[in-house]
Amino acid sequence: xxxxxxxxxxxxxxxIDSGNAAAxxxxxxxxxxxxxxxxxxxxxxxxxxxxxxxxxxxxRVKKSFPDLTITNASSEVYEILEMTGFTExxxxxxxxxxxxxxxxxxxGIGANGIVYRVDQDTVVKAYKxxxxxxxxxxxxxxxxxxxxxxxPTAISYDVVRVGDSYGSVFELLNARPFSSILAEHxxxxxxxxxxxxxxxxxxxxxxxxxxxxxxxxDTVIGWAEFMQEYLPKDKGEKLxxxxxxxxxxxHMVHGDYHTKNVMLQGDEVLLIDMDTLAVxxxxxxxxxxxxxxxxxxxxxxxxxxxxxGYDYEIGREFLTKVxxxxxxxxxPKKIQEVEDKARIVGYTRMIRRSIRRKGLxxxxxxxxxxxxxxxxLKLLDEYDTLLFTPDELVLDAVEENLPLLQEFxxxxxEETNCPAKAKMQIExxxxxxxxxxxxxxxxxxxxxATVRVExxxxxxxxxxxxxxxxxxxxxxxxxxxxxxxxAEDREIGGLGIFLTKKTMDDVSYEYKDGQNILTLxxxx
Amino acid sequence: xxxxxxxxxxxxxxxxxxxxxxxxTSPDLENALKASIEKITDLxxxxxxxxxxxxxxxxxxxSAHxTMNKQGSMKVTNVNSAISEIFExxxxxxxxxxx
Numbered sequence: 001x002x003x004x005x006x007x008x009x010x011x012x013x014x015x016i017d018s019g020n021a022a023a024x025x026x027x028x029x030x031x032x033x034x035x036x037x038x039x040x041x042x043x044x045x046x047x048x049x050x051x052x053x054x055x056x057x058x059x060r061v062k063k064s065f066p067d068l069t070i071t072n073a074s075s076e077v078y079e080i081l082e083m084t085g086f087t088e089x090x091x092x093x094x095x096x097x098x099x100x101x102x103x104x105x106x107x108g109i110g111a112n113g114i115v116y117r118v119d120q121d122t123v124v125k126a127y128k129x130x131x132x133x134x135x136x137x138x139x140x141x142x143x144x145x146x147x148x149x150x151x152p153t154a155i156s157y158d159v160v161r162v163g164d165s166y167g168s169v170f171e172l173l174n175a176r177p178f179s180s181i182l183a184e185h186x187x188x189x190x191x192x193x194x195x196x197x198x199x200x201x202x203x204x205x206x207x208x209x210x211x212x213x214x215x216x217x218d219t220v221i222g223w224a225e226f227m228q229e230y231l232p233k234d235k236g237e238k239l240x241x242x243x244x245x246x247x248x249x250x251h252m253v254h255g256d257y258h259t260k261n262v263m264l265q266g267d268e269v270l271l272i273d274m275d276t277l278a279v280x281x282x283x284x285x286x287x288x289x290x291x292x293x294x295x296x297x298x299x300x301x302x303x304x305x306x307x308x309g310y311d312y313e314i315g316r317e318f319l320t321k322v323x324x325x326x327x328x329x330x331x332p333k334k335i336q337e338v339e340d341k342a343r344i345v346g347y348t349r350m351i352r353r354s355i356r357r358k359g360l361x362x363x364x365x366x367x368x369x370x371x372x373x374x375x376x377l378k379l380l381d382e383y384d385t386l387l388f389t390p391d392e393l394v395l396d397a398v399e400e401n402l403p404l405l406q407e408f409x410x411x412x413x414e415e416t417n418c419p420a421k422a423k424m425q426i427e428x429x430x431x432x433x434x435x436x437x438x439x440x441x442x443x444x445x446x447x448x449a450t451v452r453v454e455x456x457x458x459x460x461x462x463x464x465x466x467x468x469x470x471x472x473x474x475x476x477x478x479x480x481x482x483x484x485x486x487a488e489d490r491e492i493g494g495l496g497i498f499l500t501k502k503t504m505d506d507v508s509y510e511y512k513d514g515q516n517i518l519t520l521x522x523x524x
Numbered sequence: 525x526x527x528x529x530x531x532x533x534x535x536x537x538x539x540x541x542x543x544x545x546x547x548x549t550s551p552d553l554e555n556a557l558k559a560s561i562e563k564i565t566d567l568x569x570x571x572x573x574x575x576x577x578x579x580x581x582x583x584x585x586x587s588a589h590x591t592m593n594k595q596g597s598m599k600v601t602n603v604n605s606a607i608s609e610i611f612e613x614x615x616x617x618x619x620x621x622x623x
Contacts, residue, residue: 402548421606424576428610431578435547483615487589495614496579502613 007039008032013046016054025057032065040065045072045095050080062090069093093133099160099167101126108177108260109307110273113167123172125273126162133159136168139275142213146274149206149252152199153271154263170272175265182259182318183309193321195269196262200285200326203271206252208279216253216280217246220287220345223352230355230373235380239348242386246281253278253285258292259308259318283386286323286338287345293319295346299371327388331457338388340379345386347376397437397449397468405434405451409464412453416460418524425503426462429520432496433466433475441470441516460524461505465517472511475518476501525549527573528556535596536566542573545581554584561588565596572602577610589620599623 008031016024032040040061062068072095073081081087101116101124108115112135113127127135136159143155156168178192224243228236254261255276263270293315297304301312308315323335351372359365393408395401409430413423430451437449450467480501481494501507506521526549527542537560545553561567567588585600592598599621603611611617 399547402546406544406546421609424606427576428578431546435580483613484618485615487586487593487619490586490619495582499579499610499614503610 007041008035009041009043011043011046012050015049016047016057017049017051018053021051021053021057024054025060028057028061032061035065037067038065039067039069041069041071043071044074044077047074047077050077052084055080055084055086058086058090094159096159096161096166099124099162099169101162101167108273110261110275111256112275115272117172118169120174121171122169123175124160124162124167124169125156126167127165130165132166135275136166139168142277143274145208145212146206146252146271146277149208151203151206151252151271152268153274172263172265172270175263175270177260178262178264179259179308179310181264182314186310186314189314189318189321192259193318193325195264196259197322197325199262199269199271200254200257200289200322203252203254203257204282204285207250208252210250213252214278215248216255216278216284217243217248219278220280220284220348223345223348226352226355227348230351231377235377238380239344239376242344242384246283246386249281250279251282253280253282255285255288256292257285257289281386283338283341283388284345286326286342287349289322290319290339290342291346291350293322295343295372296350299368328454329456331455341383341386341388344376344379344383347372347379351376391453393451393453394448395451397434397441397447397470399435399438402431402434405430408451409453412455413462416455416462416524418462422522422524426464426520426522429500429504429507429522430464430466432500433518433520435496436475437466437468437470437516440473441468462520462522462524464520466519467515467517469515473516474509474511476507476509526552528553530556530560532560532564535564536568537561537564538568538570540570540573544576545574545584546576546578547580550578550580550584553581554587557584557588557591561591561595564592567592567596567598569598569600570602571600571604571607574604574607577607582610582614582616585616585620597621 010028010031042058058068068090070081070090070092073092074095078087078092078094081092086092099118101118104116104118106114107117107123110125112129113125113132115123115125117123129135136156140156143153146153147155154170154172156170158169160167160169178196181188182192220243221240224240227239231239254271254274255278256273261271261273263272292308294312297312297315304310304312304315319339320335323339324330327334327338329335351369354365354369359369391412393405395404406427409427413426418426434449434451441447441449447468447470452465454463455461456463475497478494478497480498481491483498500520504520505523506519508519510517525543526545529540529542531538531540539553539556541553543549569585569588589598601623603622608617611620611622
């Protein structure tokens, strides 16, 4: 046993059972006599077995010394502690297996550690800092949360000692990061972009229970606050207010979504490096997507090759494809607009990061910071908001909101050269679908309707999607009214859906993920 | 928004509509008609300034047409081409008297 002023460390050896428990307890109590409220640490490196008599000693010590830690419990001892619920009652650290990564292939470099391939189906993420256990615990927890919420990810199954720090062990069978697929098979760029965006949309479509993950917006506000002293006053304030104006969003964001963190294993696409998982608005995620594919290598293009393994031009092409798929548009203006907004947040992040890493003290750092800053200032002149999804309107499904819907649709049609007749038909069909939701989806309760408008070029086509979470109901299944009947024989009603079908080029319905989804298409 | 301009002389009435005849505004026309057409035998709906009609508007027209069939006649005038097409598609062009 050893002791210092601020804590008592007790080494337990061999076996503790009813035969020797009393003697050991006396010895422990002598060590602790006269002490109050000091941390007590039991080092179990050499403990082979502990019976219930021994466990009772621990409980009694815990009563007088609540700050009790057990370290280096062998797997046998750990199993006993876990079965009896002791791991819930006190802090218990396992004896960690020691793993060497010497000579192992580096397959990823993250903010907190390096990922090595140890053998064909095992990788270990070795953390940089010595007190990484909390980080490891955090990453395991968020990875588990993501998996439960439906995000395909790898969860580490063991924690090991790597040098002076710790590592997380994962099973990754023949997994390849998207970065190497793009580097070795640039012809697969379309496939990569589609899979990369599908996963990204899945992440951004995942609602996270409140309080489970940090809010990325808070982090980004922190970056902008840091930037205040490095930007002209008006520009700094504008940046901060634009970020603050981004609404809170409870959907998941990865936080470091670059092509080394998306892996192909078999035919499954997996997300790794989960420690930055958060909730927030997609613009913050797109900022790091931009940085990883272009931003940080904008001044020195060779940096992209050395980090991701593919050329800067491939990164450029990939980013455009990704944004196009993500936004569901081929309109270059729209893509440019969203990329620019992502750049605003992206440059902010990189400048702050560089300054904090003493970038202002080196020539290369100063050149980079000046380069990014010039671009940032220009963008702050051009844009007043970071939002890019005004293509969507969520409104209470009540009749009085019809003018809001009409205004929303009209605004979108203004941007096209939509002929008056088509304009009226689109508005008509939208009204009929909306009124249908108002009357049937939630009655007698209330609910909301989501409306999305998308205008695509070449050929110009307007797509309007209505979503509601009311009772499943396919309005298209209803039989068309007989429009040849005379006035006296005509029913009053039933014309709305019929008109919609007749005037649109395509009308479709599906019930998916608890939502009625009705889509209208009109070619212009 | 829907503006309704009424001109009534003896048993003849002209309702000139301007704006939109939709779910929200149709009840206005319905009420205006109800209040005025009891003794009318000759009803004209002037759609010259009507930009928009939805099924809710069609319902009001059909119901007015049925009422007028019993007590006289109704015609619809100055229909623009977009609304005219809606009448075609729904068979209203065969029911209504359109000038």
